[in-house]
Amino acid sequence: MQDFEVAIIGAGIVGACIFSELTRKGVKTVLLEAGSDVSNGSTKANSGLVHAGYDPEPNTLKARFNIRGNQLYPAMCARLKVDILQCGTLVVANENGREGLNTLYERGLINGVQGMRIIERDELHEMEPNLADNIDIALFAPTGAVVSPYLTCIALCEEGVVNGGTVKVNFKVDKINKNNDIYEIFAQNESVTAKYVVNCAGVGANEINALVGAPQVPLSYVKGAYLLLDKSQQGFVHHPIFPLPTKLGKGVLATPTLHGNIMFGPNAIPCEPHDTTVSAENIAEIKEKVELSVKKPNYKKVIKLFAGVRVVSGNDFVIEKQDNENFYYTAGICSPGLTAAPAIAEYVVEKMHENGLEFKPHKFVARKPYTCTEKMSKKDLKELIKTKPSFGKIICRCEKISEGEILEALNSPLKPVDVDAIKRRVRPTMGRCQGGFCLPKVIKVISSYTGIPPENVCLNGAGSEIILDDKNTK
Ligand SMILES: Cc1cc2nc3c(=O)[nH]c(=O)nc-3n(C[C@H](O)[C@H](O)[C@H](O)COP(=O)(O)OP(=O)(O)OC[C@H]3O[C@@H](n4cnc5c(N)ncnc54)[C@H](O)[C@@H]3O)c2cc1C
Structure with missing residues (x-):
């Protein structure tokens, strides 16, 4: 007999969503995390946006799971008793960018984004008085939202635990054996056994795949740095404000956080997998780019610099099952991975079910929120x-x-x-x-x-x- 039905490696938002999905279906599951706490990778350092879904190319996994994830977030946050700010998002441009905004709008329609509209100058500047003077138009997507990415991830893990799951931190998977269809997963002197394994290791995805002979995924790493301003700046912007996206990504945004701070970033710099340093050049680049969208940011109120690493594989997410094995892997889960995670979890768990994983009757236990x-x-x-x-x-x-x-x-x-x-x-x-x-x-x-x-x-x-x-x- 194995210890668990399913072992998930990596407690970022993807692993946490799968953990919550499985435990709520009565599946005995363990979540294994190398760090000393969950939400230790990209999930703790990103923009915290539940994207509406106009960015991804149509007919990609990114588009499909972005839209579905966006739909799942409000109910998921209500179930977890964590906050979500359903303020919508703005992509802003001057008159020269009208065509680009229309392209985004059309793409959003193809992807299935609801309620988008193009907003003209007067209304726009009333909504956001600190926009740069030359901003004329915007794409408003009311289904975009702001969450706390790390608290959402923690809440999912807590929910999994109160519903019978196990979380093991300081468990850096370094060996996997398979005997009689059961995986034994090792971290230094400890091991657990499970019938199914799901690799959600983010930057460590290929190392885990190598342990079971699963394919290596072509991955690259792109750092994004941020400036966080204190709460005295609350109200400087009321929506996440993006410039028009380029081939390099969604660009440097100005956004409110869930807790009343203001944040500028991220830029996009190719990097080593674990490089979260922030240089003077990074800061200068963010300042220069954010001022294309907003005027007179008060940099004296910056209280924190930080960076996160995007793990990128071509233009799409990689979500696969190893041939003839009960080993599933996710890789290249860059933006909009935070948004897509609940939908990725729904998909992976359904695939496992089709391949023999049994769900058991389970009485749901709600997670207790923290007193504030x-x-x-x-x-x-x-x-x-x-x-x-x-x-x-x-x-x-x-x-x-x-x-x-x-x-x-x-x-x-x-x-x-x-x-x-x-x-x-x-x-x-x-x-x-x-x-x-x-x-x-x-x-x-x-x-x-x-x-x-x-x-x-x-x-x-x-x-x-x-x-x-x-x-x-x-
Ligand atoms: C700058 C930036 C901005 C972004 N903004 C947004 C946004 O606004 N909206 C959005 O939807 N998405 C955004 N994203 C993308 C989003 O953050 C990621 O898609 C998401 O966090 C990926 O989650 P994950 O669970 O796959 O990986 P991670 O969060 O990296 O989790 C992987 C976990 O696996 C663990 N691990 C690794 N190796 C091992 C091992 N050997 N054994 C055990 N555990 C291991 C790690 O410690 C880590 O905790 C952004 C990303 C970045 C970097």
């Missing part, structure tokens, strides 16, 4: 603090995060222990000071709750200890 004291009424917050005083003790002043919220995150289904993992769940260190004031306090709360000595509390996995003691400085 900032959103509570004064009256409700007072009541909460009466019974749980830790919700009245502010740890992160910028984001107004209480000790109670951090403790709740530490006690959540995946039992995260790293500072970044707590940050991605309930936001301490996310604000203007970026942890300058609250980091020691966050470390102290993590340490007292978990028993991990403060000098062993990590930012993001082993080797990223924050406090240097005598031992570490020698």
